[in-house]
Amino acid sequence: MYNWDLAFKVFFYGFSGVFICLIILMFFVQISGMVFKNFRKKKS
Amino acid sequence: MDAFSIHTLLLKTGILHLTYGHVIMWAIGFLFVYLGIKKNFEPLLLVPIGFGIFIVNLPLAPLAGKGDLIWIFYHYGLEWEVIPPLIFMGVGALTDFGPLIANPKTLLLGSAAQFGVYVTFFGAIALGFTVKEAASIGIIGGADGPTCIYLTAKLAPRLLGANAIAAYSYMAMVPLIQPPIMRLMTTKKERQIVMKQLRPVSKLEKILFPMIATLVICLLVPESAPLMAMLMLGNLFRECGVVQRLSHAAQNELLNILTIFLGIAVGTTMRAETFLNPQPIFIFILGLFAFSFSTVGGLLMAKFMNLFLKDKINPLIGSAGVSAVPMAARVSQVEGQRENPRNFLLMHAMGPNVAGVIGTATAAGMFLALLK
Numbered sequence: 001m002y003n004w005d006l007a008f009k010v011f012f013y014g015f016s017g018v019f020i021c022l023i024i025l026m027f028f029v030q031i032s033g034m035v036f037k038n039f040r041k042k043k044s
Numbered sequence: 045m046d047a048f049s050i051h052t053l054l055l056k057t058g059i060l061h062l063t064y065g066h067v068i069m070w071a072i073g074f075l076f077v078y079l080g081i082k083k084n085f086e087p088l089l090l091v092p093i094g095f096g097i098f099i100v101n102l103p104l105a106p107l108a109g110k111g112d113l114i115w116i117f118y119h120y121g122l123e124w125e126v127i128p129p130l131i132f133m134g135v136g137a138l139t140d141f142g143p144l145i146a147n148p149k150t151l152l153l154g155s156a157a158q159f160g161v162y163v164t165f166f167g168a169i170a171l172g173f174t175v176k177e178a179a180s181i182g183i184i185g186g187a188d189g190p191t192c193i194y195l196t197a198k199l200a201p202r203l204l205g206a207n208a209i210a211a212y213s214y215m216a217m218v219p220l221i222q223p224p225i226m227r228l229m230t231t232k233k234e235r236q237i238v239m240k241q242l243r244p245v246s247k248l249e250k251i252l253f254p255m256i257a258t259l260v261i262c263l264l265v266p267e268s269a270p271l272m273a274m275l276m277l278g279n280l281f282r283e284c285g286v287v288q289r290l291s292h293a294a295q296n297e298l299l300n301i302l303t304i305f306l307g308i309a310v311g312t313t314m315r316a317e318t319f320l321n322p323q324p325i326f327i328f329i330l331g332l333f334a335f336s337f338s339t340v341g342g343l344l345m346a347k348f349m350n351l352f353l354k355d356k357i358n359p360l361i362g363s364a365g366v367s368a369v370p371m372a373a374r375v376s377q378v379e380g381q382r383e384n385p386r387n388f389l390l391m392h393a394m395g396p397n398v399a400g401v402i403g404t405a406t407a408a409g410m411f412l413a414l415l416k
Contacts, residue, residue: 007169010179014410015162017265021406022155022399025260029148032256036249 061103065316073097096311134299136278154399157365159341160185185334186404210331268409
């Protein structure tokens with residue numbers, strides 16, 4: 001009756017997918033923040 | 045039969061077509077209008093939704109049938125997926141991503157707070173909902189009304205009314221639901237943690253953020269693009285500083301007009317013949333579970349992060365990862381000040397709060413990618 005196999009797949013890929021996306025975004029924001037910080041330091 | 049006989053005319057009135065179901069739905073409609081007006085309970089939505097429920101349950105009224113006035117709002121607004129992304133544009137124009145840019149680690153809290161979405165997804169399947177319906181119920185835990193409506197309209201349109209009402213109801217009840225969970229999951233010492241002040245964020249960083257976020261999220265989860273792209277476009281209007289008129293229009297006129305159409309369109313999905321069954325009650329219970337587990341997810345992630353961080357974060361900001369901007373962040377602030385009156389968590393909590401919006405839109409995109 002219940003499609004547990006599909007449900008587990010959706011849980012695993014879905015939840016880990018959200019984490020991976022946001023972690024990648026976090027790195028991008030972190031790196032661009034560091035670039036700006038160094039840029040400001042050099043400028044001053 | 046004579047077309048002008050009293051009997052024929054009576055048959056053309058709604059009175060002879062009334063059922064108990066219609067009357068019950070009127071009562072529900074009146075209750076929503078009452079809660080909106082008298083209790084100030086999400087009035088911007090509950091008043092049009094309540095009135096929408098009322099009018100869609102008027103027998104024979106040419107409002108919600110194919111080609112009728114409100115059917116057009118529903119069809120072009122929700123089925124064509126126009127309204128939720130445009131509301132996101134308004135939300136983007138209202139949102140300051142500065143606290144998130146200053147402390148990008150809070151994105152982890154926003155993703156952990158999607159825990160309730162996936163736990164409830166299982167719960168809904170166990171209660172007999174289909175996988176697609178379960179996904180649309182689970183997303184209530186993201187506490188993000190437009191995302192919930194967007195996903196439900198795509199995966200389980202027949203649950204639209206119940207899901208939307210549950211999502212907005214729990215968003216309004218954030219100050220009631222979250223504090224007991226926050227106190228249960230954290231120690232007094234943890235609640236007293238004073239966080240380091242956030243660094244200032246330059247204008248250029250704020251302008252680049254919407255572009256970077258759109259690029260990263262939409263490349264990884266293209267299904268979330270309608271929501272993410274509009275959210276970030278609204279934010280770009282706000283931050284670039286040269287299109288104040290557009291930013292103002294997105295924050296005010298556009299958002300207000302869309303709220304009217306959204307409220308009525310959602311209300312009209314609640315017809316007696318489809319709404320009066322046990323499923324909406326299950327959805328309300330599951331919605332509460334979703335919301336509670338999302339709060340727990342955010343709090344646990346904050347505690348986990350503290351195991352590795354030199355500058356500890358106050359776990360109370362983790363609960364703000366459930367979106368519900370800015371109410372969830374305010375709850376973190378209030379709870380923090382209960383333990384330490386000199387602790388100001390509001391700006392720190394705004395980071396996970398806006399991360400939660402991104403996280404929920406990404407979760408919806410993942411569901412669509414896996415199930416559509």
